[in-house]
Amino acid sequence: MWKFLGKRLLQxxxxxxxxxxxxxxxxxxxxxxxxxxxTMNPDIPPAERDRIRQDLGLDRPxxxxxxxxxxxxxxGDMGVSFSQFPRPVTEIIFERLPRTxxxxxxxxxxxxxxxxxxxxxLAWKRGGALEYSSTLVGVILYTVFTPWFALxxxxxxxxxxxxxxxxxxxxxxxxLNAPEGLHANNVFLRxxxxxxxxxxxxxxxxxxxxxxxxxxxxxGRWISFIVPMIGLFVYWRFVAAGFNSYAWDILQHLVLxxxxxTLIAYGGTMLLMRTSMLETLREDYIxxxxxxxxxxxxxxxxxxxxxxxxxxxxxxxxxxGGSVSGGIITETVFSWPGLGLTLxxxxxxxxxxLAMGALTITGLLTLVSHLVADVGYAFLDPRxxxx
Amino acid sequence: MSTLSSSAEIIYVPLWRVRLRLFWRSLxxxxxxxxxxxxxxxxxxxxxxxxxxALAHPILMNTAWDRxxxxxxxxxxxxxxxxxxxxxxxxxxxxDPMGRDVLSQLMFSTRFEFALGxxxxxxxxxxxxxxxxxxxxxxxxxxxxxxxxxxxxxxxPFLPILIVMSALMHVGMLELALVIGVLSGxxxxxxxxxxxxxxxxxxxxxxxxxxSGGGDFHIIFTHMVPNLLPIALLYMMFxxxxxxxxxxxxxxxxxxxxxMSWGLMINTTQVFGYLMRFDTWYLLIPASLAITxxxxxxxxxxxxxxxxxxxxxxxx
Numbered sequence: 001m002w003k004f005l006g007k008r009l010l011q012x013x014x015x016x017x018x019x020x021x022x023x024x025x026x027x028x029x030x031x032x033x034x035x036x037x038x039t040m041n042p043d044i045p046p047a048e049r050d051r052i053r054q055d056l057g058l059d060r061p062x063x064x065x066x067x068x069x070x071x072x073x074x075x076g077d078m079g080v081s082f083s084q085f086p087r088p089v090t091e092i093i094f095e096r097l098p099r100t101x102x103x104x105x106x107x108x109x110x111x112x113x114x115x116x117x118x119x120x121x122l123a124w125k126r127g128g129a130l131e132y133s134s135t136l137v138g139v140i141l142y143t144v145f146t147p148w149f150a151l152x153x154x155x156x157x158x159x160x161x162x163x164x165x166x167x168x169x170x171x172x173x174x175x176l177n178a179p180e181g182l183h184a185n186n187v188f189l190r191x192x193x194x195x196x197x198x199x200x201x202x203x204x205x206x207x208x209x210x211x212x213x214x215x216x217x218x219x220g221r222w223i224s225f226i227v228p229m230i231g232l233f234v235y236w237r238f239v240a241a242g243f244n245s246y247a248w249d250i251l252q253h254l255v256l257x258x259x260x261x262t263l264i265a266y267g268g269t270m271l272l273m274r275t276s277m278l279e280t281l282r283e284d285y286i287x288x289x290x291x292x293x294x295x296x297x298x299x300x301x302x303x304x305x306x307x308x309x310x311x312x313x314x315x316x317x318x319x320x321g322g323s324v325s326g327g328i329i330t331e332t333v334f335s336w337p338g339l340g341l342t343l344x345x346x347x348x349x350x351x352x353x354l355a356m357g358a359l360t361i362t363g364l365l366t367l368v369s370h371l372v373a374d375v376g377y378a379f380l381d382p383r384x385x386x387x
Numbered sequence: 388m389s390t391l392s393s394s395a396e397i398i399y400v401p402l403w404r405v406r407l408r409l410f411w412r413s414l415x416x417x418x419x420x421x422x423x424x425x426x427x428x429x430x431x432x433x434x435x436x437x438x439x440x441a442l443a444h445p446i447l448m449n450t451a452w453d454r455x456x457x458x459x460x461x462x463x464x465x466x467x468x469x470x471x472x473x474x475x476x477x478x479x480x481x482x483d484p485m486g487r488d489v490l491s492q493l494m495f496s497t498r499f500e501f502a503l504g505x506x507x508x509x510x511x512x513x514x515x516x517x518x519x520x521x522x523x524x525x526x527x528x529x530x531x532x533x534x535x536x537x538x539x540x541x542x543x544p545f546l547p548i549l550i551v552m553s554a555l556m557h558v559g560m561l562e563l564a565l566v567i568g569v570l571s572g573x574x575x576x577x578x579x580x581x582x583x584x585x586x587x588x589x590x591x592x593x594x595x596x597x598x599s600g601g602g603d604f605h606i607i608f609t610h611m612v613p614n615l616l617p618i619a620l621l622y623m624m625f626x627x628x629x630x631x632x633x634x635x636x637x638x639x640x641x642x643x644x645x646x647m648s649w650g651l652m653i654n655t656t657q658v659f660g661y662l663m664r665f666d667t668w669y670l671l672i673p674a675s676l677a678i679t680x681x682x683x684x685x686x687x688x689x690x691x692x693x694x695x696x697x698x699x700x701x702x703x
Binding site for chain 1: 389403425426430431493535538539541542544545546547548550551552554555594606628632635639640662664665671675678679683687690693697699
């Protein structure tokens with residue numbers, strides 16, 4: 001196992017280096033550079049353009065710049081953004097990445113769970129109108145033209161019903177009166193940590209009570225659900241009382257993008273779970289379990305669904321890994337200032353360090369998620385061993 | 388002796404006829420499995436509908452429709468004072484902000500969507516089957532190198548790369564189809580086909596072919612690849628879906644140089660500021676619905692084919 005991990009990490013490092021090489025030269029090969037874009041005005045003398053180019057190091061040959069970039073990158077310096085000039089790329093990424101990850105992590109987990117449960121039931125009850133209608137709904141959700149679907153959601157919830165804000169991360173009018181030194185990111189990080197701790201307690205409670213007897217288990221589950229809820233309430237009502245209106249504002253802006261991404265991801269997960277479950281139901285051990293006289297529910301949930309989980313797990317991990325590139329569409333339509341939107345705008349204005357930073361994070365996320373998926377296989381299916 | 392030779396004469400049928408008959412028989416049984424599930428038939432019906440839709444356009448242009456008014460790219464209806472205009476008897480789906488007929492644009496774009504999907508699917512299958520078969524057959528260093536290339540392509544986020552490419556070169560329909568085909572051919576499809584090729588590689592007939600002196604090239608292309616084609620055909624359908632979808636997204640962001648497509652129709656709506664207005668629904672909804680339905684159609688056919696290829700998914 002450790003040898004496998006070491007080998008994989010080495011391969012990952014080489015792949016990342018190759019990825020950086022390819023993307024750097026692709027980015028660099030775009031005609032023109034940011035100095036041209038900044039000095040579009042004909043009144044600016046050409047000497048000024050050359051000066052900007054010299055300051056940003058763009059007058060050096062691409063190969064030299066590339067080696068400098070890679071050298072600095074592995075020493076932990078990702079450079080300074082060209083388009084948001086004095087800000088370091090690392091700072092921008094640390095600001096934007098949580099927004100993308102929260103959006104996609106929440107949506108993936110919800111759609112994964114919902115798809116798992118409904119795909120399981122649908123495969124169990126084959127035939128009839130339910131199968132066809134659910135497959136059609138799943139396929140439509142899976143293949144729907146995402147920008148249009150997002151626009152329809154905005155129209156329905158933000159324009160027609162007027163329940164939720166139509167997009168963006170926060171409402172500037174509410175934040176106008178915010179106290180000095182209060183940053184949206186601080187509030188957002190507090191929200192992430194409180195939600196993470198609460199869900200951690202919830203999951204720990206569920207795992208812990210799984211082996212108890214039925215009566216105790218029900219009680220334990222209620223407790224593990226109520227305790228984090230009370231904790232969250234106490235924290236936001238009393239400890240962080242000054243921030244809760246701002247947190248509420250961010251939360252309101254978060255709901256619509258999460259809902260949209262969840263619905264889109266749900267279609268695919270449900271179809272995948274159904275297919276995988278249908279394949280598993282053909283296995284001999286399902287026949288054995290039935291022949292032993294186990295109840296239908298046990299056969300379905302404990303024998304079939306557990307084994308059918310493998311491809312769905314891959315799908316979940318890959319979708320989290322690909323959230324930055326997948327997020328470009330959603331983040332653009334909702335003007336959600338995450339890493340996907342940052343990558344898109346940086347690539348368009350030829351802000352090479354920022355675009356490279358965002359691309360590298362994307363690549364790194366994909367690589368790590370592939371590794372996590374592979375290691376997860378070994379836990380889900382004990383027959384898989386890495387030697 | 389004489390009876391034996393005469394019976395041999397009676398049995399003798401040319402090989403191509405035997406193959407044709409076998410092919411016809413398997414086609415018939417596969418068609419029966421395919422039609423068992425209405426899901427696949429719905430998809431096939433939608434594809435046929437869009438096919439007829441695309442065919443109708445040149446016919447209409449040459450007979451009923453005046454070229455100056457109905458041309459999808461340069462047409463303009465001078466009799467209507469203000470564009471976009473709502474649906475009327477003359478323009479069944481209204482006109483767009485530049486005075487062009489929406490229905491004509493919709494029909495005109497259909498053939499390009501088909502061509503785009505088909506070309507990229509063919510390129511994908513060609514690349515993915517070759518990579519999958521070669522990588523599974525040889526294993527070792529070749530396998531590691533090819534799979535790392537596949538990893539690299541999977542890592543590259545699709546949209547930013549296409550944005551950069553649209554700055555580098557002219558991105559028309561053909562270039563886009565080739566890029567999508569190559570990227571998805573080196574991507575996930577190759578992994579799926581390789582895993583199938585691994586199971587084919589250990590079959591006895593591969594061993595038999597090797598013992599009877601078949602070369603590597605011969606074994607890969609005449610014994611392995613034909614057995615990978617069913618699953619390749621299945622993944623072609625999914626590639627068509629993703630190709631049409633990617634084109635629509637890119638055109639929606641205004642990054643392609645295609646003269647007319649469904650995504651471009653939505654882009655025009657956005658550029659002229661009619662995106663969030665629902666009194667001009669005829670600008671947004673027909674094109675979006677067409678993208679969704681054609682993508683869904685190919686996906687549905689793919690799922691029905693999945694049941695033909697993979698017997699474990701069938702109901703009985």
